Amino acid sequence: MRLRTWRAGRSDWRVQALSIFSLSVAFVCLASALLVVTNLAAVRDRWSRAGRATVYLRDSASETEVADLQRALEATPGVTRARHVSAAEARREVVSEGADSMLAALPPNAFPASIEVSFENDLSDDDLASMAVKLRVLPAVESVETYARWTERLSALLGGGVTASTCLALIVLCAVVSVIGSTMRLLLHRRKIEVEVLKLVGATDGFVRRPFVLEGATQGAAGAGGALLVLGVLFLMVRGRFDQELVSLLGVAPSFLPVPVALGMVALGGALGAITALLTLRRMAAV
Amino acid sequence: MSSSPPQGTFRPALRPGHRYDASAARRPILVFEGVYKSYRADQPVLRGLELTIERGEFVFITGPSGSGKSTLLRLVHRTEQVDEGRILFLGRDIARLSVPSVPALRRNIGFVFQDFKLVPSWTVFDNVAIALEVLGLPSRVVRTRVGESLERVGLAGRGGDRARVLSGGEQQRVAIARAIVGDPALILADEPTGNLDPQLAIDLLGLFEDIHEMGTTVLFATHDRTLLDVRARRVVVLDDGKATDVPQGLGALQELFEGESGGEGADVQGEGADEYVADSGVRGPAARQVVG
Structure with a gap:
């Protein structure tokens, strides 16, 4: 069958190449969306396990209150470290890191003193939330930042990404079905004599259909594979330029699609191609 | 009928599960x-x-x-x-x-048509071999029997030629070879x-x-x-x-x-x-x- 498929496919290689190109374009959209979702998920996971909180202190808080609070935090189970950052130190860190003249021009009281708290990795979100509630009622505490809001926003963004990816997957599915269906109809038309000859010498419907189904599967898989290749090259080019910036901004390095996802996409392309080819041929009265 | 019919050893190719009726x-x-x-x-x-x-x-x-x-x-x-x-x-x-x-x-049944019914882009060998490929015979057997058939129709050594480059007479010989290759x-x-x-x-x-x-x-x-x-x-x-x-x-x-x-x-x-x-x-x- 492979020989027959190769024999038939060789003579129609232009049609096959055009089909694979069209499928690649469709799959690039899906793969891009999956790439964004994958990296968003990584950022969300990174920030949901940030393991730290910032306790902003009131300007009126005395040194004794701050020291007591620091000691109390250090003694709290789940807390690994509590570091006091004065307003001056906060200003120094921000101005030196950002090197922004506008930030440097801000008055010293624009940078509140705080206690940076580090937690053990296994501290649950509920424990962190209840600790934040208790800290907020203390007279020396202005506010508590647990970075949960960032995680929530990222989760919301991720949800949007997943929805967009699902929509894209459906569009890609329609595109794949349309492209492979049209290609099969065209190939069947071009190989009308071949099909006729096969039927005349006693080929079963399955025997006639098999090369077409294999070609459909190959086109689908090759389209998905081609899309991954193109996206991979683009990803490497972009990552080389922005890797460091993204790491410092988000705390995680951008990553390409995991191997199971990439393989799954190729398998999806192959399966879609095979099923579409089979359905198209079934609908054609000749085969 | 001009000559007595020779007794062949033909056994019909049957669907799986069907027994040969002598x-x-x-x-x-x-x-x-x-x-x-x-x-x-x-x-x-x-x-x-x-x-x-x-x-x-x-x-x-x-x-x-x-x-x-x-x-x-x-x-x-x-x-x-x-x-x-x-x-x-x-x-x-x-x-x-x-x-x-x-x-x-x-x-x-072998069928030979007026318009040959060959696949022009295929080689002579492929056009004949397809009648055996549908039977699922091993490629070694296919090669041997296609070679014999082409020899019978006077096209020995032409297996590699594309069907489209053959003359009408040669194309019909290929069609005959395809018809007889399955015996x-x-x-x-x-x-x-x-x-x-x-x-x-x-x-x-x-x-x-x-x-x-x-x-x-x-x-x-x-x-x-x-x-x-x-x-x-x-x-x-x-x-x-x-x-x-x-x-x-x-x-x-x-x-x-x-x-x-x-x-x-x-x-x-x-x-x-x-x-x-x-x-x-x-x-x-x-x-x-x-x-x-």
Whole structure:
């Protein structure tokens, strides 16, 4: 069958190449969306396990209150470290890191003193939330930042990404079905004599259909594979330029699609191609 | 029938699960029983056709255009379905075969067409090998048998050529090689010489006769009288939906009419021979001679 498929496919290689190109374009959209979702998920996971909180202190808080609070935090189970950052130190860190003249021009009281708290990795979100509630009622505490809001926003963004990816997957599915269906109809038309000859010498419907189904599967898989290749090259080019910036901004390095996802996409392309080819041929009265 | 039918060792290719019926070898290879076929209700092509073809026969099917020669062959090949009646191939009613059984029937029948029905982009080898590939034979066996078939039709060493570069005669030889490569019990030839010049047509007929000598039954549809006169063989004349069997060939029939009329061939034309020859639409020198 492979020989027959190769024999038939060789003579129609232009049609096959055009089909694979069209499928690649469709799959690039899906793969891009999956790439964004994958990296968003990584950022969300990174920030949901940030393991730290910032306790902003009131300007009126005395040194004794701050020291007591620091000691109390250090003694709290789940807390690994509590570091006091004065307003001056906060200003120094921000101005030196950002090197922004506008930030440097801000008055010293624009940078509140705080206690940076580090937690053990296994501290649950509920424990962190209840600790934040208790800290907020203390007279020396202005506010508590647990970075949960960032995680929530990222989760919301991720949800949007997943929805967009699902929509894209459906569009890609329609595109794949349309492209492979049209290609099969065209190939069947071009190989009308071949099909006729096969039927005349006693080929079963399955025997006639098999090369077409294999070609459909190959086109689908090759389209998905081609899309991954193109996206991979683009990803490497972009990552080389922005890797460091993204790491410092988000705390995680951008990553390409995991191997199971990439393989799954190729398998999806192959399966879609095979099923579409089979359905198209079934609908054609000749085969 | 001009020669005694050799006893071949043909065993039909059967669908899985079906047993070989040895008694089938003793039956006529083809029996038409009251076969009706029409494409338009008011113009039946075949009207109650009765015909029996024994194993190992070489039978010409002739008649004017539209008399049903091709239809008859297509009915045997199950490319067309009978409207009424039965066609028994080795004892089995072709008309009642289920759709999945049709490929198995066709694997036991070689078909040669006027327009060759080759895939132009394939090589000669591929065009012949496909008849064995559908049987699922190993590639080694396929190579050997395709080589033998090409040798039989005089195309040894041409397996690598594309079908499209061959001449008409060569293409028809490839089609014949494809028809015989599966060692079928029956070969149907539908005007196989229609696109060839007279000399090539006679050469090709010789090839069919060689195949017949090996024990294969041949049904050769033609309206070329020249071919019918090459050798005395059984001729079935189709006209007006009926078959007229001429066991010793049209030449013998003509002699018979000439003999009955005391050698005054011109007087016989309108009364007897022309019913079989002139009105049957067969072309060629002999037909012209009888018609006058």
